Amino acid sequence: MNPSASSDASACVARLLNRYSMGIKHLVEPGPSEVQLRTIIEAALRAPDHGELVPFRFCVIGGAARARLADLFEASAVRRGKSAESCALERERALRAPLLIAIIARIDLYHPMVPAHEQWACVGGAVTNILNAIHMLGFAGKMLSGEKVRDAEIVGAFCQPGETLTGWISVGTAAKQPGERRAKPVDDVLSFF
Ligand SMILES: Cc1cc2nc3c(=O)[nH]c(=O)nc-3n(C[C@H](O)[C@H](O)[C@H](O)COP(=O)(O)O)c2cc1C
Numbered sequence: 001m002n003p004s005a006s007s008d009a010s011a012c013v014a015r016l017l018n019r020y021s022m023g024i025k026h027l028v029e030p031g032p033s034e035v036q037l038r039t040i041i042e043a044a045l046r047a048p049d050h051g052e053l054v055p056f057r058f059c060v061i062g063g064a065a066r067a068r069l070a071d072l073f074e075a076s077a078v079r080r081g082k083s084a085e086s087c088a089l090e091r092e093r094a095l096r097a098p099l100l101i102a103i104i105a106r107i108d109l110y111h112p113m114v115p116a117h118e119q120w121a122c123v124g125g126a127v128t129n130i131l132n133a134i135h136m137l138g139f140a141g142k143m144l145s146g147e148k149v150r151d152a153e154i155v156g157a158f159c160q161p162g163e164t165l166t167g168w169i170s171v172g173t174a175a176k177q178p179g180e181r182r183a184k185p186v187d188d189v190l191s192f193f
Helices: 007-016 034-044 065-079 084-095 116-136 152-158
Strands: 056-062 099-105 140-144 164-174
Touching (some): 007 116, 056 065, 056 116, 065 084, 065 152, 099 116
Antiparallel strands (some): 056 099, 140 164
16 A cells, blocks of 8 residues: 555545445435535546546436336336336336436547547446445445347437447445345456566
8 A cells, every 4th residue: 555545545445345236126215415416427527538538428317207217118118028027127127216327328439549448448437436436425326227228219318319328327325235245356357467
């Protein structure tokens, strides 16, 4: 550790190492306030962004707007021939958490300097920063996508031409402790050149 790092900074990193996704059925009120939401989006904007392209934008669905999203999710499941049970579950995916953040990628496939994979890396960084900020503010969340991100009607509700609907981060307060997680050893991914 850098000797100039404060004990506060160490505590922050320790907290980051405890970040986990929480299933939507365990996300309850309260969700973040508007001020907290803006902080969360500021964190997203700190993702490493080659060329400062900001290859993403966000659309928040909270309160009564979730019912409109539930209608969209359900109609998509019906179109895909899902069972009544699956269709009901799709409604729940929109209604359970206090708030959802749609992640909309804006990838410039023909950018002369920044290839698409670098822009996607930035989108991933934004998603991670959102999840970390949610966690650091005492909330919990989970990113979900599924087949419906490719449903033309749902895509049309969120995206302009050329944009990609990446999924939704559900956000709320965790109603339970996280379950046991599979260990991911550092040595499996770390080498020195
Ligand atoms: C773009 C993206 C889409 C995802 N879509 C789904 C999904 O549709 N269903 C799912 O179970 N997990 C999905 N995940 C994974 C979960 O959000 C979560 O990361 C995973 O369950 C591991 O949990 P952890 O974040 O606690 O490590 C997605 C993750 C990302 C980044």
